[in-house]
Amino acid sequence: MNKVFNSFDEAVSDIPDNSTLMIDGFAGPGGTSQNLIAALRNLGSKNLTIISNTAGLASVIGFGTLPGQTPVDIGVLVENNQVKKVIASFPVSPSPSRPTAFEKAYAKHEVELELVPQGTLAERIRAGGAGIPAFFTPTGVDTRVSEGKEIREFNGKKYVLETALKADFALIRAYQSDRLGNLVYKGTSKNFNSVMVTAATISIVEVDKIVETGAIESALIDTPLLYVDRIVEIKENNER
């Protein structure tokens, strides 16, 4: 039972064309699996469906980015014509003068978009990991995002039926993993990461450090090992 891979390239090498991927992070470089994204860009798999909170924001507006850094995000996959569709809650730049690569491709009808409210996105992913095929939520009722979907009242209030999201692969950044695959995230880099890791057939995780089993105290484990398939340690000479 060895989950440790030696390189990012090796860890993503079997991601085929037409795959559905969950890619982590809130919007900034913190909690974004930049090394795995770069490896997937190098691999070049095409026609990908990407499930993610944004469609690549930090690379154009520097969201949550420390001075002098140039983060890698989904934008590089869009620019490389690898992306067929994006399922996201925050796909465009808040600054119209600095559009995302996704927006430009979308304007040229090169990429599709499914826009999902952020809480519904998180809950659909959780549902995918938790064996719940569909659930009702109040979010989006009487708006564009619920058009064509089933609406039902419970206790006099209207709710929309939303379905689970699953992926073939998840690309995840964590802080540490032990050799079994138990993960710890840092601070606000737990948000989408800890949910997406549960909803993919194969979850690939890049970590700052792989430690011996037992080095992470039980009470600190955020993601239990059964959700983790592959682990790659970020080497010191790697800047991301």
Added chain:
Amino acid sequence: MNKVFNSFDEAVSDIPDNSTLMIDGFAGPGGTSQNLIAALRNLGSKNLTIISNTAGLASVIGFGTLPGQTPVDIGVLVENNQVKKVIASFPVSPSPSRPTAFEKAYAKHEVELELVPQGTLAERIRAGGAGIPAFFTPTGVDTRVSEGKEIREFNGKKYVLETALKADFALIRAYQSDRLGNLVYKGTSKNFNSVMVTAATISIVEVDKIVETGAIESALIDTPLLYVDRIVEIKENNER
């Protein structure tokens, strides 16, 4: 914003007749709010609906109980004729010769039962706390527990629609709380406790120790403060 109460009696004093309560614990005394249950027994509120994994098991069969201990559980409320209905997954004793107080009352038609598979129970409670009124689950399809409920197929597999559970009060045992109400549970005493605390209008928590805010490291907080309304520290001279 003071959440700290000085006694168990005071913390439960406003629980009226006809309330719905979530009561914590898996089955044994670990993670069961024994002091709050005893206080509710003393208060004597009637016609209660109790949502819990068992209907009181440790007190009759010693489940998860250390030698020489006599745990307090829901059984004392049933014996005191305070309970109208129980919603549980494991309501009876696995040992027919040592029936639970609930079973005896049930045989005399003094109390109602809604039997729910354990995972569905946990998910219904989570849904109650998370603003999800209903969800589909594969558990219980083609069995008694889905009788009369909506069945729907997703991707060729059958699922049953289950609805959220909420409560007026939750009685919860945790290990530590800080003054703001951030909680830590110990080991396997996190199971139903950390879900129920999210699904009640008023969550009342007994803890081994109340510590200053900051004494619990952020990464160790299991339940963020917004789910906690009342905290009572278990005094040293209290044996439970």
Added chain:
Amino acid sequence: MKDRLNREIIAMRVAKELQDGDVVNLGIGIPSLCSQFIPEGKTVIYHSESGVLNYGPMAEEGFEDQDLINASGQFLAPVDGMSFFSSSDAFAMIRGGHIDVTVLGALQVSKSGDLANWMIPSRGIGNVGGAMDLAVGAKKVIVAMEHNDKNGSSKIVNECSFPLTSKSCVSLIVTDIAVIQVVKSGLQLLECAPGWTKEDVQNETEVELIFEKGIKEFTL
């Protein structure tokens, strides 16, 4: 033209609405400024969709941490009693009714409290983010915005022409010229900015406002 209140004063007025112990989620823009104006002695707990509760001040220069941000991408300082959680948990808190107040910006608010704040139709694409969840899930929704758009048109409208965020969700609107409450029969003017009369405010507002006695000058 009369003076309009600046963004800080709008935020200061909104802050007055926050009660001791409230759990509050602040949107980007003017709403994010509110946290500076909480009176001493009141404890307000901030929640962010980035998966954090009980954050405080922003990080000082040189101490920024990319793993410690709010939903606006600002770097936070570590604080005692701060907790972190998943996005599904962050929105369970929102949708489950555990957030007392959210302060949001708006493109339009209608007579019946409908909110439109996620998409300018001419752009053809927009960001929903957490706004729909917050609008539907928070116990109280306060809108903090400029009263009129760049062309001078009223952002308080009879019917929203922009795509909706949520129907009938707004409780209170605080703008650079007025404080307006959403009531059953429509929009009631509560306060006017210094130097503004109720007629002045009405002139800038598409919706016919309800005037009851006791309209006050902006109070902070």
Added chain:
Amino acid sequence: MKDRLNREIIAMRVAKELQDGDVVNLGIGIPSLCSQFIPEGKTVIYHSESGVLNYGPMAEEGFEDQDLINASGQFLAPVDGMSFFSSSDAFAMIRGGHIDVTVLGALQVSKSGDLANWMIPSRGIGNVGGAMDLAVGAKKVIVAMEHNDKNGSSKIVNECSFPLTSKSCVSLIVTDIAVIQVVKSGLQLLECAPGWTKEDVQNETEVELIFEKGIKEFTL
């Protein structure tokens, strides 16, 4: 009467089915004994509905902790890499297909792999516990039980007369006299206990078993 295998041998035979890296949930009774019989060199990860993953041996006397139990109420020893979680997460793992194998006891198993293990109708009330979730959610369901009930009746039946836990969920049945696989056309006898012929096993079984060549003696 021929000798039947004891509970430990049944558990030992089931343990042979577990693969390196498997995440396994063991029910109460015979299933709970399986963990003692994992061959060296294989890593099997145990999950319990009490909210724990990767537990190992039971606690030694004097070191029991009421906050460290499995779903049978046994006290566990702390182990490196053990993790704890909520019941909603414990069952998200089960229902979401993240458990490779569950070993459950049974009152009845039908020809088509239906499982009944939660209620004896004469008692009028029963415990569902986590059984329905496990039966429907685990990738593979193995039943470990005695072949016949106390009255000698076959627990392997054409149709379950007891309330169902889940339909068509069982893959393999290991009893005190046989190992039987659920296949599309019915129940196929794979192995007989030492000294038992296929006819002997058939005599104790209500369902007409499928015999293909290669029926072996119980192998451990």
